[in-house]
Amino acid sequence: MKSESSFTGEELKKRSGIMSQPKAVWAVAFACVISFMGLGLVDPILPAIAEQLHASKSQVSLLFTSYNLVTGIAMLITGVVSSRIGVKWTLLSGIILIVAFSALGGASSTIGEIVGYRAGWGLGNALFIATALSAIVGFSTSGTAKAIILYEAALGLGISVGPLLGGELGSISWRGPFFGVSVLMLIGFLFILFVLPAVPKAKKRTSLADPFKALSYPSLLTLGIVAFLYNFGFFTLMAYSPYVMKLDEHGLGYVFFGWGILLAITSVFVAPKIQKRFNLVPSISWMLVLFALDLGVMALGTMNDSPKVVIVAVIVAGIFLGINNTLITTAVMQAAPVERSTASAAYSFVRFLGGAASPWLAGKLSEWYTAESPFLFGAIMVLLAVVVLVARGRHLRDIKIESH
Structure with missing residues (x-):
């Protein structure tokens, strides 16, 4: 057996437990929880915004569209910014923008104003x-795979607690969740400011062309296309399902809390076992097929006017999404021989474009056709992601996921 001193840095990373992390990792993870709370915090108030501001479903869905569109495009500049001002100040700059624009959203009086401020929020989010x-992966002492599991756990925890808090604040006023995000992110700002150590700037400055160059690698492009397509199902669930569950703000908060809890649990405890036992492409493919079937169940529940069926299907979806998110994110970090931040930016640029189009389209489909049509379209797009994954699976064969 090797002595502790004879292990290489990477070997020591792999031997460290997921909970044995430096303070820097926990500081960023804590801020991630708060940031992702902001994603689900507005879910319980979507019907209330539509009713009180006299807006259609497709108009309200633009809250997600503007947010995701700006997030995706701004991903292209994140490497340029962070390589010049450093990781810490890039994080702090993003948080300050979220604090400001979420507060402005809460003070808005029209749907157009909220959509505009959500765009600014998206810039901060990117x-x-x-x-x-990239900071969590870089600071982690337990290797890439475990660091990403920690990141996905923060995502799941934030997404699960966010709707619960959003339901409570939203029952008082639809403005409450916006102001809630602003206050919580201010706490995250202070946590990063005082706990995260100063991080040296990157020796090599990133250019605007780097994310596009990264997409020239077939493995990264394949994962980006798959995520682009499956986001049509993901954001149909996020942005449209609140309208057909026929629940108040409290009820919607509890449903998305259950969904987020399952997402967090499966991303931390189930995804690693699947990573270890099965190959990457079959694992992701099966999760996406199951998610598509679940969207089909939501469509049937909506068609038969059975809100309980939709509620159960939404909660169950957390299982498939939690596993899938961890599998894909782990693969992205090793899909191309580029900086992790550049790979993340390139991949996120592509996937968020799907997240921008799908909420608006879901609202429009319900207006043009039937109430269940957004779920059916989402399911078709997710299945199309499976087709792309299988057809281009050869590009992913060389991705080696760390064993646990």
Whole structure:
């Protein structure tokens, strides 16, 4: 057996437990929890915003569209910014933008104003999440795979607690969740400011062309396309399902809390076992097929006017999404011989474009056709992601996921 001193740095990373992390990792993970709370915090108030501001479903869905569109495009500049001002100040800049624009959203009086401020929120979100993922992986002492599991756990915890808090604040006023995000992210700002150590700037400055160059690698492009397509199902669930469950703000908060809890549990405890036992492409493919079937169940529940069926299907979806998110994110970090932050930015640029189009399209499909049509379309797009994954699976054969 090797002595502790004879292990290489990478071997020591792999031997360290997922909970044995430096303070820097926990500081960023804590801020991630708060940031991802902001994603689900607005879910319980979507019907209330539509009713009180006299807006259609497709108009309200633009809250997600503007947010995701700006997030995706801004991903292209995150590497440029972080390589010039450093990881810590990129994170802090992103948080400050989220604090400001979420507060402005809460003070808005029209749906157009909220959509505009959500776009600014998306800019802050891009600077934060792309840098946060690479920071957690970079600071971690337990290897890439376990660091990403920790990141996904923060995502799941934030997404699960966010709707619960959003339901409570939203029952008082639809403005409450916006102000809630602002206050919570201010706490995250202070935590990063005082706990995260100063991080040296990158020796090599990133250019705007680097994310596009990264997408020239077939493995990274394949994962980006798959995520682009499956986001049509993900954001149909996030942005449209609240309208058909026929629940108040409290009820919607509890449903998405259950969904987020399952997402967090499976991303931490189930995904690693699947990573270890099965190959990457079959594992992701099966999760996506099961998610597509679950969207089909939501469509049937909506068609038959059975909100309980939709509620159960939404909660169960957390299982498939939690596993899938961890599998894909882990693969992305090793899909191309580029900086992790550049790989994350390139991948996120592609996937968030799907997240931008799908919420608006879901609202429009329900207006043009039937109430269940958004779920059916989402399911078709997720199955199309499986087709792409299988057809281009040869590009992913060389990705080696760490064993646990």
